[in-house]
Amino acid sequence: MSKKKNENSIKLLNKAVADELLAIHQYMYFHFHCDDQGYDLLASLFKKTAIQEMMHVEVLSERILFLKGDVEMKILGEVKKIREPKEMLKCAAGMEDESAKEYNVWANECAANADSATKKIFEDLVADEEMHFDQFDTEMENLEKFGENYLALQSIERSKVVSVRGPAGQ
Numbered sequence: 001m002s003k004k005k006n007e008n009s010i011k012l013l014n015k016a017v018a019d020e021l022l023a024i025h026q027y028m029y030f031h032f033h034c035d036d037q038g039y040d041l042l043a044s045l046f047k048k049t050a051i052q053e054m055m056h057v058e059v060l061s062e063r064i065l066f067l068k069g070d071v072e073m074k075i076l077g078e079v080k081k082i083r084e085p086k087e088m089l090k091c092a093a094g095m096e097d098e099s100a101k102e103y104n105v106w107a108n109e110c111a112a113n114a115d116s117a118t119k120k121i122f123e124d125l126v127a128d129e130e131m132h133f134d135q136f137d138t139e140m141e142n143l144e145k146f147g148e149n150y151l152a153l154q155s156i157e158r159s160k161v162v163s164v165r166g167p168a169g170q
Contacts, residue, residue: 005044009118010069012106013168016125017060018098026095029079030088042085042139049132056125063121078131085151089140096133100126154166 027050034043049162061071107122142150 006067006069008113009110009115010064010067012109012122013060013064013067013069013118014072014074015076016103016106016122017057017064017071018074020053020056020060020101021073021075022077022079023095023099024050024057025075025090027053030082030092033083034085035087037085037151039085039151041154042088042151045135045139046088048094049135052128052132056128059121059124063118067118071081081120086140086143089136089143092138093133093140096129100129101131103129109117 008056013154027046031043031046032045034040035055049082080091103122103125107119107126110116110122146153
């Protein structure tokens with residue numbers, strides 16, 4: 001592989017690392033607030049998605065190192081201080097949609113540089129981001145369909161579990 005091709009792929013991979021790191025921070029922020037409000041299903045979804053995004057960082061970083069680059073652990077942007085579940089879901093869906101679009105473009109750039117392995121990584125990421133988008137979109141539809149009752153049911157379920165096992169999981 002030519003050095004120039006490596007540089008372009010490394011640059012794109014590091015942009016993706018920054019994107020994924022911001023997503024991890026954002027989703028964990030949402031997880032903490034949903035958990036605090038008793039919305040266990042949403043809290044779990046955000047936490048699970050953050051963990052999947054961590055795995056993306058690992059794959060991206062391994063490829064950067066293989067290409068003899070250095071992983072730049074930079075976050076571009078700031079965590080949005082959103083505490084309303086509907087707005088959290090809207091933000092998350094938007095982030096996933098944007099990532100899928102970017103990764104698709106970057107996959108094509110890598111293809112143009114004859115870097116099929118990096119292209120495949122980006123294509124796999126597109127599929128994952130589209131799946132995340134679908135999950136967040138489904139939750140937004142549930143909120144639209146069932147309204148605040150959807151969130152209330154999550155809190156009630158937690159109350160049932162806590163009352164059965166006692167305080168602090170006893």
